[in-house]
Amino acid sequence: MKKLLLFTAIIFFATIAFAQSDKYASAMKANISQLDSMMAKGNGAELANNFERIGDAEKTQWLPYYYAAYCTVVQAYNEKDNSKKDAIADKAKQLIDKAETILGKENSETDVIKSMIATSHMMVDPQNRYMDYGPESAGFIQKSEALDSTNPRPVLLEAENKFYTPEAYGGGKDAAKEYFDKAKKLDDNFKPETELSPNWGKSAIQYFLSQYK
């Protein structure tokens, strides 16, 4: 009987735990599946809020904050009003800092977000901010690549930066091509650690590569 009780107890708690983590995983999956479509509709804020709520409730998971930061920084990219960009980028910074605090370190994926944050600050006033934020953004891309050479996202950022940099500055469509090709190759071979781990970028790579056809 004792054995049975113990067994039951184990099952009980395991089930609860499973249910909990299942709830986490399914909520995350539901939101991650919307990444591309929500961003396309410009609903990044809503998705960011969803992720942030999960992060706030879970307290020990870095991925919700990571995704919240990603959605927020994309929002900063898309914001047309330059006077609002800095505040949105600052919000993304807060979120990625939370993710790194839980993670206890930075990793290849968080560095990608930090590079994007620096880029959005730069976009507010490129001429005056290039000297500060340009190297910062490039530095995080380099770090990200160094931390995980199989990660396609830093290469994708590098490719996008090249794509939008004028030819006179060593950028341009042609110069970006090899980076998109490299990002594609990495992405094809990329195995995310878990099914919730970052795996975005496919559609962006496809979109840009379609520009060359």
Added chain:
Amino acid sequence: MIRYIGFVFLLINIKANAQTKISGKVTDNHNKALQGISISIKDSYEGGTSDSLGNYSFITSEKGTLVLQASATGYKSFDQNINLNGTSLKINISLKEEITELKAVVISAGTFEASDQKRASALNPIDIVTTASANADITGALKTLPGTQQVGESEGLFVRGGTADETKIFIDGTLVNKFFYSSEPDLATRGRFNPFLFKGTIFSSGGYSALYGQALSSVLLLESIDLPERTSADFGISYLAANAGIQKLSRNKKSSWGITYAYTNLALVFNFIKQKQDYFKVPVLHEGDANFRIKTSATGMLKYFGSFTSTNVGFRNQDVDSLNLKDAFGLKNLYMYHNLSWREKIGDGWKLNTGISYSTSRDNITNELQDGENKKQEIMDEPLYANKNFNLVNNGQYANAKVVFEKKLFNLSAIRFGSEYNYSNEKTTYTQYNGNIYPQTVKENLFAGFAETDVYVTNDIAAKIGLRTEHSQLLDQWNMAPRVSLAYKFRDNSQFSLAYGIFYENPERKYLPTINQLHFEQATHYIAQYQKISNERTFRTEIFYKKYKDLFKTGLNNNGTFMAINNNGFGDAKGIEFFWRDKKTIKNVDYWISYSYLDTKRDFLNYPYAIEPSFATKHTASLVVKKFVTNIKTQFNASYTFASGRPYYNINYDSTTSKYKIYDEGHTKDYNDLSLSINYLPDIGKPKAKHFTVFVLSLTNVLGANKIYTYNYSANGQNKVAVTPPSKRFLYLGCFISFGIDRSQDEINNHL
């Protein structure tokens, strides 16, 4: 067994059952709908986001008494207990704005700020070096802003009817003496400090904070850079100077040091560009500077900057009293400057800013009366000519110390207080033509104490209230100067500011010592400002009234020079100014327009009564245009300045009435200058470039307008000579290369 497991699933299912709908509207305290706000049940996944009308709604399966939360950057978070039992809830949420630096009103009356802060500002540090007419001189760029006068025959900033001595310059909080190279007759010398040393510039044309004093009109606050981005070596070469330097950033990026040396020799330039003066000693300058910067903690920064300059110059000018004679002027100057500053957060919301500076300057000036063959002429029986042979040695020692404590209060409000000490000791030895030596010393110990508070009532209303008191040992007097500024922000982010303040200053040192007891000169400022700043456009207008009291008057002393004799002078200045900057209307073109109207009269120096001073003009306007052409990596800059004619006077002593009298007066013709400059940056945008190169070509007065600043009169008033620039145009051509040693690779390696 099955039972138990069933029970477990039952538990989970109960939890997931009954659902409650929560909806409502999110607004700010002005009842404006807020979009994108996150509303959530605390510690759950459940929640929603407000739409463009501020509406939100979501369905939750949570039950019981829980907390509904709403949060957004820039707003105080909202918490409310709610009871979830399946009945729909309608909860409207009003969020209170947090007072944040990005949103709050800026106390800005009288002030132009150029800094790299995130907040939009009228100017950026880079603007100073890319203004065509500025020739990379800090004050040159400021002369395109409203409030400043186009005075070309002497150095300094003449602001709103004030003299150059009424503008004081501070580096990292402490007063800088002899900011400009030593004066030369009828020439405006440049500032000694390279604009690249500074990351922030605040130019106040009135109504400034109680932290600063001894300036009746204006202060220029320069903030030196902290740690450099990377280790680099810099070289520059132009046809008038060569410089080299190194800035070394430590591996842990916590400290840095740097040294630079520059050599200037104008021989080549003067061969190429004919000077009005006949140089027998072409200007040669040796300049060196050194710095170290240490991050003493996460929030602490210790900075040292020191520089050394040696100047040697000599030239002849036609003598104003005799067509056959010349004045040969020689100047040797040795200058040294040290500044050590420290800032730190000392806990519990307290901040400390402190700094000391020490400088010495030694001028050795000789003047010789010469004939057509450049032979010395000694005309002993005529004092007018005899006195033109003299030697003047001036040894100045200056020390300044300042400490400011700041305590952050609620919101952005803060109190600040501290004290300042300025020491100066100038020993002058004047040797007259006959060998008579007149040594004199002017020594001053000036103590100041100040306190100021910033009060932010909301993001929209703020006030700065301050009080400054000074004691001058020289004048044996105390003063008490209140300062008040208010600012109000409108819903469209434009703002209205007011400033009032009393400002004191010692009589100008070059008219001291004196036999009479003098006291502080005084100015009272009243300023009203309206401005609207966005990232792409700035509009700013100010009206001001400035009342002068106790200005010093001068009389002649035994050796024929002027000295201050009393404080019976007075005056006022009023005007209106406009500034418009636009980076948006014309693609890739950034331009600004400034206009100043100034109406001023004063009675000071030897003026017989209140007149429009000779350095002031009614209308001044500037247009500055910058265009960067991406595909050729070149920036084109142009600036055009117009100033209406300045008054000039021949004031002389009338022995019959024993008073000074205006014997002749007039207005110079209008002043026009069009300057162009081109910066070519071949390495820009090369991410892997090992060096960064800038080529600079600039040309002033492209149209060749005849500029007349003022007139000099002979002693008998019969001869009147126009004071003009030393050459009609000036061409500058230079190249600067910075070799950066990038440390990012190290950082990656350290990290792995």
